[in-house]
Amino acid sequence: MAKTPSTSATTKAAPKKPAAKKPAATAKAAATAADPKAKFTKAIEEARAGAQALAGQAQEKAGAYRAKAVTQGEAILDEAKEYGAQAKEKATELAREGKTKASEAISGLGKIVADTAPAIDEKLGAKYGDYARTAARTMQESAAKLEAKDLGELGNDAKEFVKKSPGLAVGIAAVAGFVLARLFKGGSRDES
Numbered sequence: 001m002a003k004t005p006s007t008s009a010t011t012k013a014a015p016k017k018p019a020a021k022k023p024a025a026t027a028k029a030a031a032t033a034a035d036p037k038a039k040f041t042k043a044i045e046e047a048r049a050g051a052q053a054l055a056g057q058a059q060e061k062a063g064a065y066r067a068k069a070v071t072q073g074e075a076i077l078d079e080a081k082e083y084g085a086q087a088k089e090k091a092t093e094l095a096r097e098g099k100t101k102a103s104e105a106i107s108g109l110g111k112i113v114a115d116t117a118p119a120i121d122e123k124l125g126a127k128y129g130d131y132a133r134t135a136a137r138t139m140q141e142s143a144a145k146l147e148a149k150d151l152g153e154l155g156n157d158a159k160e161f162v163k164k165s166p167g168l169a170v171g172i173a174a175v176a177g178f179v180l181a182r183l184f185k186g187g188s189r190d191e192s
Helices: 005-124 126-148 151-164 166-191
Strands: none
Touching: 005 126, 005 151, 151 166
């Protein structure tokens, strides 16, 4: 049997048609596969841009808060320095008053001892009266020295005294604290 041209053409044409359809289906599948990747890539880029924008906003807010904190910190520091200066002035004033009152008290005590020396002579003898007079002179000299010294010298003297006699210094501080507490407690009763 001889082949007819129509049969051979049909056989040859049939393989060509399916070959043409396969690349179209593959391209369509590739386009569908590439489309989600493109969407995903686009979404990633948008997320990065959003994150960068948020980071920029966060940096701006952080800078604003930092500037505000620095400004407030400087204001608080200036206020603290002012209070410190006022406290130093007040402490110096109180120390001067305390020095004057202590000097007056020691001098007054020396005067009382000196005034009682004749009575001691009569009751206990001249030897004890001389001790009282010597103690009175020492107290008045100490009061004069205390009044003549400035606060810095008194501070240095106090440091040296504490180094030489720490136990005695603690005892004196306790007594002085008790006396001051009584004075302030007594002063508040008088004012009420």
